[in-house]
Amino acid sequence: MKALTVRILLWGYAAFSMAPLLVMVLSSFRPTSEIFDRPLGRPTGFGNYVKAWTEASFSTYVVNSAVVVVCAVLLGAAVSLLAAYPLGRREFRGRSMFAAYFISGMTLPAHLGVLPLFYLLESMGLVDSLAGLVLVYAAGSVPFNVFVLTAFFRQLPHELDEAASLDGAGPFATFWHVMLPLVRPALATVVVFQFVPIWNDFFYPLVLMRDESKLTLPVGLTHFFGQFQNDWGTLFAGLVMTTIPLVVLFVLATRQIVAGLTAGMNR
Amino acid sequence: MALGARRGRGSSYLFLIPAFLLYSAFVVYPLFTGLTYSFFSWKGTLRGGFAGLDNYAGLLSGTFLDQLLPALGHNFLLFAGTMLVQNTLGLAFALALSRVRRGKRALQTMFALPYLVNPLVIGYLWTLLLSPAFGPVNAFLEPLGLAMPWLGDPDTALPTVIVITTWQWVGFPMLLFSAALAGIPPEYGEAARTDGAGSWQVFWRITLPLLKPAMATVTILSFIGSMGTFALVYALGGSNGAPAGATDVLGLLFYRTAFASGDVNALGTSSALAVFMFTFIFGSTLLLERVLRRKA
Numbered sequence: 041m042k043a044l045t046v047r048i049l050l051w052g053y054a055a056f057s058m059a060p061l062l063v064m065v066l067s068s069f070r071p072t073s074e075i076f077d078r079p080l081g082r083p084t085g086f087g088n089y090v091k092a093w094t095e096a097s098f099s100t101y102v103v104n105s106a107v108v109v110v111c112a113v114l115l116g117a118a119v120s121l122l123a124a125y126p127l128g129r130r131e132f133r134g135r136s137m138f139a140a141y142f143i144s145g146m147t148l149p150a151h152l153g154v155l156p157l158f159y160l161l162e163s164m165g166l167v168d169s170l171a172g173l174v175l176v177y178a179a180g181s182v183p184f185n186v187f188v189l190t191a192f193f194r195q196l197p198h199e200l201d202e203a204a205s206l207d208g209a210g211p212f213a214t215f216w217h218v219m220l221p222l223v224r225p226a227l228a229t230v231v232v233f234q235f236v237p238i239w240n241d242f243f244y245p246l247v248l249m250r251d252e253s254k255l256t257l258p259v260g261l262t263h264f265f266g267q268f269q270n271d272w273g274t275l276f277a278g279l280v281m282t283t284i285p286l287v288v289l290f291v292l293a294t295r296q297i298v299a300g301l302t303a304g305m306n307r
Numbered sequence: 308m309a310l311g312a313r314r315g316r317g318s319s320y321l322f323l324i325p326a327f328l329l330y331s332a333f334v335v336y337p338l339f340t341g342l343t344y345s346f347f348s349w350k351g352t353l354r355g356g357f358a359g360l361d362n363y364a365g366l367l368s369g370t371f372l373d374q375l376l377p378a379l380g381h382n383f384l385l386f387a388g389t390m391l392v393q394n395t396l397g398l399a400f401a402l403a404l405s406r407v408r409r410g411k412r413a414l415q416t417m418f419a420l421p422y423l424v425n426p427l428v429i430g431y432l433w434t435l436l437l438s439p440a441f442g443p444v445n446a447f448l449e450p451l452g453l454a455m456p457w458l459g460d461p462d463t464a465l466p467t468v469i470v471i472t473t474w475q476w477v478g479f480p481m482l483l484f485s486a487a488l489a490g491i492p493p494e495y496g497e498a499a500r501t502d503g504a505g506s507w508q509v510f511w512r513i514t515l516p517l518l519k520p521a522m523a524t525v526t527i528l529s530f531i532g533s534m535g536t537f538a539l540v541y542a543l544g545g546s547n548g549a550p551a552g553a554t555d556v557l558g559l560l561f562y563r564t565a566f567a568s569g570d571v572n573a574l575g576t577s578s579a580l581a582v583f584m585f586t587f588i589f590g591s592t593l594l595l596e597r598v599l600r601r602k603a
Binding site (some may be wrong): 043046047049050051053054056057058060061063064075076079080115118119120122123125126127130132135138142145147148149150151152153154155156157159160175176178179180182183186210211212215236239240242243246247258261262265272275276279282283286287290 | 318339425474
């Protein structure tokens with residue numbers, strides 16, 4: 041009997057947890073007048089999506105966000121991968137100092153440097169540019185990426201480097217031909233983990249971007265909500281479009297996400 | 308061999324260069340420059356003379372303090388609410404789920420799913436859901452006589468923010484506590500039970516003490532999260548923390564001071580505020596860490 045109560049409570053909360061998202065998805069397929077008439081109801085068509093995509097410049101926001109996220113994640117992963125290789129596998133002077141320098145960034149509140157960052161980018165002509173955002177995000181991803189990838193490089197078997205150097209491979213050939221194929225799982229973790237915060241980030245574009253044609257989704261969303269205040273159907277469609285990529289990512293990479301969520305456990 | 312090692316050493320630095328440059332230029336340099344900004348007086352973007360701690364004193368001046376204290380207070384209330392509601396609920400779910408066999412995975416996924424959604428989307432979604440006129444929540448509560456302007460009334464706005472935060476994040480403490488519970492050998496509880504302990508006693512005397520490290524982690528992460536909240540409150544109440552500043556927090560205050568205050572010394576004041584926030588949050592985190600991780 042008690043077990044049954046617990047089950048009912050758990051499924052009840054699950055309903056509470058899912059209901060808002062469900063309402064969001066269902067409403068995005070209903071005309072605004074119907075939503076105002078009756079808050080809940082059956083979906084009827086794609087009209088809101090067409091409107092959000094064409095009239096509300098969602099197409100621009102989505103493309104900008106996609107370009108920024110992909111470039112930033114790739115750039116951040118590439119430079120971190122290069123740095124993590126010697127940090128995890130080679131002996132050289134200052135190694136632990138470099139490692140500490142990179143990894144200390146995980147505790148630094150990078151947001152608080154936003155004003156100097158703004159003037160730095162301005163002096164480089166990179167305010168209001170997607171390239172500027174890419175550099176900021178890629179740089180911000182370095183500490184976490186280096187941390188994860190260094191740990192991964194360190195636990196690869198040592199015979200690998202010896203065998204490679206016996207075959208006459210220099211450090212670059214070893215990195216490219218031996219190490220790179222082996223770090224793919226760690227690379228997947230890094231990519232998944234940077235994707236979500238960068239896709240969702242609101243603060244940097246809020247400060248760094250002015251030009252409507254260069255906005256990424258989050259700031260675009262704030263403009264969109266001002267413009268379409270009373271057009272709820274379109275608003276819901278916009279919210280769904282902002283969320284879909286993350287749901288797709290979640291479905292593709294549940295394992296990495298759950299592992300990452302619980303990674304802080306043993307600290 | 309010696310030659311190879313030396314050549315290897317040099318190339319190690321080559322590998323480090325790209326990450327070093329990128330990270331130094333766009334993360335480290337702005338942070339430290341921000342620190343120096345706070346010690347100068349500013350006229351717009353022109354740097355004036357060395358100001359010592361004047362900008363910091365400015366934070367404590369009457370008009371600014373009238374914004375700073377309520378904002379800080381709201382951050383603390385959010386933290387308290389998160390601990391009391393979200394993390395307690397997360398623990399309860401983890402405990403309940405540890406006894407559930409069928410559907411455990413599905414339940415965990417459903418609890419945790421809102422965590423993936425952009426806080427800005429969450430904020431706007433709930434603004435619509437809680438809208439006094441057309442929102443489904445009030446439409447549902449109307450017949451029960453419980454409809455109210457959840458986000459429009461200064462008295463209910465902050466508690467509503469806490470509920471929304473809980474809705475989004477409860478999966479996080481749940482997963483952490485679930486993992487910690489899975490690490491407790493069942494023999495402990497069984498041994499206590501054979502000694503005549505009831506399930507309540509087993510929970511208080513055995514399970515809870517063993518969950519201490521997980522609780523420390525959850526507390527510290529909740530503190531950092533509560534102090535840094537920005538996008539959600541921005542979507543719910545705009546940059547002024549509507550209604551009537553009832554949802555104003557440090558993050559919003561910093562944004563307004565830096566970009567929307569019209570103060571000629573905005574750069575100096577906001578940089579000082581940034582340094583204060585960092586010192587305060589980082590210091591408190593270290594303190595929490597020491598207190599919570601102390602071996603009893």
